[in-house]
Amino acid sequence: MPVTLQLESTLTDRYQTTVPAPVRKALHLGKRTKLRYELQADGTVLLSNATAENADDPVLGQFLGFLAKDIQTHPGRVQAISPAWLKRMKSLVQRVKVNLNAPLNPADE
Numbered sequence: 102m103p104v105t106l107q108l109e110s111t112l113t114d115r116y117q118t119t120v121p122a123p124v125r126k127a128l129h130l131g132k133r134t135k136l137r138y139e140l141q142a143d144g145t146v147l148l149s150n151a152t153a154e155n156a157d158d159p160v161l162g163q164f165l166g167f168l169a170k171d172i173q174t175h176p177g178r179v180q181a182i183s184p185a186w187l188k189r190m191k192s193l194v195q196r197v198k199v200n201l202n203a204p205l206n207p208a209d210e
Contacts (some may be wrong), residue, residue: 106123108121108123108124109121120136120148124148128148128149128150129150130150134150134151134152135150135151135152136148136149136150136151137149137150137151
């Protein structure tokens with residue numbers, strides 16, 4: 102991974118440091134933001150905004166808002182899932198194993 106910016110900070114006697122301003126800006130860090138440290142096998146450490154990963158997805162939020170408005174406007178369109186359809190869906194995914202922590206792209210590992 103190419104280095105685009107290299108910065109330093111100093112640890113205090115209490116093992117605290119100040120995150121440099123360009124890093125705070127790039128990671129959208131604010132007061133009380135949680136940080137994630139990932140120690141790599143080669144000894145490098147990746148720093149990321151842990152709070153950002155838990156933030157709501159804006160696209161999903163808009164879609165859910167659209168659904169809520171549509172349901173409110175047209176409540177008659179809401180239908181229960183038939184037992185046959187549910188059985189069919191379960192049969193299609195019964196052998197699928199999902200690791201939600203795996204990277205989407207194996208090259209990201």
